[in-house]
Amino acid sequence: DQQVKQNSPSLSVQEGRISILNCDYTNSMFDYFLWYKKYPAEGPTFLISISSIKDKNEDGRFTVFLNKSAKHLSLHIVPSQPGDSAVYFCAASHYNQGGKLIFGQGTELSVKP
């Protein structure tokens, strides 16, 4: 039972344009969502998070949007840079499970110069 899903395994965008990565979840108990960036053979690094009491959170070029009614979140990267090329994972947790993170399958982003 995949509770967190990233249905696009890959995404290719042009440098300077917007990258939009999507994530869907099924468990309505999730109340905290995160995005991580990962390079091959390395551990993921935290990018940005959002609590379920908000619908948007910004940090520089990264913005996360949460649509609770649709059980959907997205990560926008503007403008995209070649250094953003990596695999992006969304993750979710809920209070009753002590903060353990459930991850999606990941989306590989390629930003072309």
Place this chain on the structure above:
Amino acid sequence: DGGITQSPKYLFRKEGQNVTLSCEQNLNHDAMYWYRQDPGQGLRLIYYSQIVNDFQKGDIAEGYSVSREKKESFPLTVTSAQKNPTAFYLCASSKRRTEAFFGQGTRLTVV
């Protein structure tokens, strides 16, 4: 430097052998986690611990064991009962309800 350290980076295991992956953190985090990543897949939770001397099974705990005798350490043993142990293993730690910080991973290969 504060951080989370996994060792070794590469590990080779013979069939039927148990191996232990090390994970140490000096971030004073209460919670620690073990995840497994297979090619083309996301991170799947093996075990997690929210406090010393306590841990819970994740989604794929069969064939694995852990201990949490110290706050800083959360070693993972891959036993011979794990039928497909070749994977990339990631350890993470967090304060309660905040982002988790990951180590650099251990690549385990069965030879």
